[in-house]
Amino acid sequence: MNLKDYIELNGEREIIDIEALEKCLAKPKPKTIYDIKKGDPYFILTLDGAIFKDEWYLLS
Template sequence: MIKVEEIIEKYKGYEVDEEKLKEFLTPPKPKTVYELKKVDKYYYIDTFGTACSDIWDNDEIDNGRREIGNCFLTKEDAEFEVERRKIEAILLKYGKKVKSSQNEEYFILYDFVDKKVAIYPSGGVCYQGTIYFTSYALAQRAIKEAGKDNIKNYIFRVDVECVKKG
């Protein structure tokens, strides 16, 4: 498909019948789920973890899905989120999302310099969205069960193939 800007450059000086032109134009697709308009197709995850499609009607169901983060522009985005949640569920089997204020705990991070998944003590800070483990050993078990590549890909969104090549 060609962009309107390219057409303008290519056909400078031509006249256009605007009504006929409208028949050929495709409106821009939404860039975020907050730009969805009636009759736009979107995806959500059902109770079985399947990516399903629906048509945006701006009703209670559509808005409810969007409010809880269960609204996606593409099927691929919804399927990725299903896998991400599975990996996070494995990590939560060994850890928790709330840090204890008194005890030393550990968290998993991705080190871009060394290109590896690592375990660090949390120290006196609490990070948004982090899963905390009460011991280094529990963090290791979580990594082993979830898989380093899965953690890189689905939790930290690091392209595993690019990391292996680089």
């Protein structure tokens, strides 16, 4: 179901929990290098265009 169909089906519904709606609509904060924890996946882009996936292993 796309957004247009969902709005057509549910457009007349009353919003009960405004805080929950605002939380859903808020853009998530992107992760930075300072947010990476041990075990998190990350990607490396080399100069020749190769992409490698690895796992963060430093203690943080």
